[in-house]
Amino acid sequence: MHSSPGRSRGAPHLFALLAIGLSLAAGASVYATDRLATQWDARTFSTDPPDWLDRSGLGPARYLTLPRSNDFLGTQLESWNRDLRGVILLGKPAFDPYPVEVARIARDGRLIVAGRPTRPEVLVVNVDGSAIDLEGRVVARPRQGLVAYRIPANARVRSLARGLSPDGWTGTQLDYQVWPRRPGHYELTLTLPADTPQRKAMLSAGGAKRTVVLHAARRVHLSLPTTGAPLHVVVDVPTSPLGGRVLGAQVVALRFVSA
Structure with missing residues (x-):
C-alpha cells in the first residue's frame, strides 16, 4: 500500500516545525539566562549609575587596581565610562589581553607608572582587596571597593595594606x-x-x-x-x-x- 503524496510531504514539514520550535525555545532560554547573568553582574559589580564617571564632571581618569582586588569592578567601570582612559596595575598580573600600564612604588614612596612619576590627574582606585594611603584628595566613592583620588604630580604612597578589604x-x-x-x-x-x-x-x-x-x-x-x-x-x-x-x-x- 502506497502512502499519499500529501502525507509524505507532511512528515518533513512537521519535523521542520518541531525543530524550529525547539530552536526558538532554546534561544529564548539562552537569552533569559544571559540576561539574568548580566543583571547579576550589574548588581554585584557595577555602580549606580554605571556611567557615574562620565556624569561626575571629574574629567578623564585612569583606573588603578591594587593587589588582591576584584577586577570585575574595573570591567564594569571600563564598559560604561568613556572618560576612563587607561588601566594601571600595581603588584598584580594583567587580567586580560588589553593594553595596561604597570606601576611600582619607589623607595621614597613615589608612585611610578610605566617608568615615570605621576602627573596631576584623577585615579579611580580599586581598593576591594587592599587599602592604600595615597597622596591627594578623595573626590568620589561611587561604591564600596572604588575610590577616586585627584592626585598631584609626583604623588606618593604613604602606606599599602595588601589583603585588607574595605569592611x-x-x-x-x-x-x-x-x-x-x-x-x-x-x-x-x-x-x-x-x-x-x-x-x-x-x-x-x-x-x-x-x-x-x-x-x-x-x-x-x-x-x-x-x-x-x-x-x-x-x-x-x-x-x-x-x-x-x-x-x-x-x-x-x-x-x-x-x-
Whole structure:
C-alpha cells in the first residue's frame, strides 16, 4: 500500500516545525539566562549609575587596581565610562589581553607608572582587596571597593595594606608597608565577631615575631618593632567555604609609629 503524496510531504514539514520550535525555545532560554547573568553582574559589580564617571564632571581618569582586588569592578567601570582612559596595575598580573600600564612604588614612596612619576590627574582606585594611603584628595566613592583620588604630580604612597578589604576583614594573609621605610613599630588591633571559631595569628616584621590566639568578641592590641621591614600577618583559618570568601580576622586599627 502506497502512502499519499500529501502525507509524505507532511512528515518533513512537521519535523521542520518541531525543530524550529525547539530552536526558538532554546534561544529564548539562552537569552533569559544571559540576561539574568548580566543583571547579576550589574548588581554585584557595577555602580549606580554605571556611567557615574562620565556624569561626575571629574574629567578623564585612569583606573588603578591594587593587589588582591576584584577586577570585575574595573570591567564594569571600563564598559560604561568613556572618560576612563587607561588601566594601571600595581603588584598584580594583567587580567586580560588589553593594553595596561604597570606601576611600582619607589623607595621614597613615589608612585611610578610605566617608568615615570605621576602627573596631576584623577585615579579611580580599586581598593576591594587592599587599602592604600595615597597622596591627594578623595573626590568620589561611587561604591564600596572604588575610590577616586585627584592626585598631584609626583604623588606618593604613604602606606599599602595588601589583603585588607574595605569592611576591615583580612583573608589568610595581610602585608602592610609604609614609605619611606624607617625604624619604628607597628600597632595593630585584631578581633573576631561573636560565635566565630578561635584562630592563631602569626605576626612578623624582619626578625621580630609574635603569635597570638584570637577569640570571638575580644580585641587584641599588638605592637611589633621594625627597622623598616614590612609587617606580615598570617591567620590560620580553621574552616572556610568551598570557593567562597575566606575571612581571617577583623582589623580594628592598623598604623605605623616612627621611632
